[in-house]
Structures are given as C-alpha cells and as structure tokens.
Amino acid sequence: KAGVTQTPRYLIKTRGQQVTLSCSPISGHRSVSWYQQTPGQGLQFLFEYFSETQRNKGNFPGRFSGRQFSNSRSEMNVSTLELGDSALYLCASSSGPSTPDTQYFGPGTRLTVL
C-alpha cells in the first residue's frame, strides 16, 4: 500500500500571500489530520477531517483552513501568510472513525515565508 503523500514538498512564499497544501491519504483511510511543526512550538494539531467534515480544530487562527474531498484527499490553506507560518506541515491519515486509531504521517511540506 502506498503511504501518505503530500505535495508540494517545498514551498517558498512571501508575507501576505496565501498557500494551499495537498494531502492524499493511505488508500482506504477516511480520516486526515494536519499538524504544524516548528522549532519553538513543536508538533501542534491543526485540524482533522473525516468524511468531508471537520471533526476537531486546534488552537490556530482562522487564516488556517482546510477541506476534504469525497475521495478523502485533503487540502489545507493558509491565507495572509506571516513569517511565523514558516514550518513543516504534516498530514496524517487513519482509518477512522473507531477509537483508538493510529495515524500515519506523510513526509511533510516545508513552507518558508519570506
């Protein structure tokens, strides 16, 4: 089975721009979660989608949004980019909705905001 894929792997943007990141989950997985990793804050949960519905949201401003499509693929969008948004953005998929549920991560998208 192919793992979680994320595109693009690297991205450079300037302040004020917006960005869209894409994630394709493991085949058969219906849940997709997004995380941000920074040196200062570590790994932090952004949001989770299951069956095209946002189930949980972390403590991030409204500039961070996401969506999930009927084929379980997910996108996250960050608008009005700030320097502090520079981070590794990780997508994780799991079969859902049962608990417990193990998440498997993609390689991440490295976003640099200049």
Place this chain on the structure above:
Amino acid sequence: DQQVKQNSPSLSVQEGRISILNCDYTNSMFDYFLWYKKYPAEGPTFLISISSIKDKNEDGRFTVFLNKSAKHLSLHIVPSQPGDSAVYFCAATLSGSARQLTFGSGTQLTVLP
C-alpha cells in the same frame, strides 16, 4: 501548558544496549498513547502504541510501559542499533478526540557504534 512532556532532550547509548525513553503526561483523560520516530525532513513514523487499559505492549525490539498512577510511559529499545538514531516523540489522545494527537517535545536518541 504542556500536557505531554519529554524531559530529556537527548540520550546517547551504545549499540547493543538498552535505550529507555521517558514521557510524562498531566491529563488523566488521555486514553491512548503512541510513540513515533522522526528523521530530519521526514514525517514521523509510527512505532508502537498502548491503550490505557494495558500496562505493557511489545513489538519486536520495542516495548512500551504505561504507569497510569504515575502518569508516566516509557519506550524500551533492545538491543539498540545505529539505525535507531532519530528523534522520538511520545503522543497521546483523548477518547473523544481520537485523531488529535498531543505531542511531547521529543528526545534525540543517538546510538553509538
């Protein structure tokens, strides 16, 4: 408020010896715990997990121990291999938010040949 803590930023062990990585948590409502390994510029790789109804889980060279009364879990790697050198994260979830991982800050494990 850090609910999951890994107090040792780094750990060095000799090849073939045991590596013990520790993790403490403060939220007694966590009911599922996971360990991930991460290399630079890659996503975390799932290693092993344990439910709060158990106190031990083994998978090959990896064993996780959970002490609920102490709110403490540990990952044992026996024997340690140079390829185990990576950052190890512990993570926890709540029953109502099974896919919202709360991560510790990570421990850099270095296995010396």
